[in-house]
Amino acid sequence: MSRYIALFDSLRIGAKRLTMAELRAAFEAEGCLNIETVVAGGNILFDHPERPDDGLEEMLSRMMRARFGMTSVVLVRSSPTLAAAIADNPFAAEGEEGSVHTLFLDGPVDPEAFALMQTGRQGAEQIAMGDRALHIDYVSGAAEAKQVGAFIERRLGLRGTARSLRSMKRMLAKMVEV
Known part of the structure; x- marks a missing residue:
């Protein structure tokens, strides 16, 4: 497992802000572990089997569209990156x-x-x-x-x-x- 951070530009759908429980469930469904926010809600730390950052970005963007109807930017960086x-x-x-x-x-x-x-x-x-x-x-x-x-x-x-x-x-x- 490798440690990553997902950087979101927004976690709002209209006036509604996604909760950590909603995000945790969505990330867990994608095989992510040890999920937590850091600094602010737009930064989600997680563990996942090693994969290129852009592959994880695609996976999480697809997940956010499918589960929440969101098209916000989701960028993933590993700790070395x-x-x-x-x-x-x-x-x-x-x-x-x-x-x-x-x-x-x-x-x-x-x-x-x-x-x-x-x-x-x-x-x-x-x-x-x-x-x-x-x-x-x-x-x-x-x-x-x-x-x-x-x-x-x-x-x-x-x-x-x-x-x-x-x-x-x-x-x-x-x-x-x-």
């Missing part, structure tokens, strides 16, 4: 943990699309490409940012969900303690 996202973030050393984020994406970033997105961009935030992710330092805070997730997703043609460096470190610590 999450650790690499933290280590590879070029803003981690000097940026504030609450302002430095990783926008996890459902596919690899096309370098040409990334360069085009950077052309004429506004805002103080800094952005770097990662492995199926973008690393972002919201220097002036995410609330003031011009390059927010929805804008980036439209420009790159990918869907994603962001987590702060602080949250990622807490998630990784929880993943490796089991």
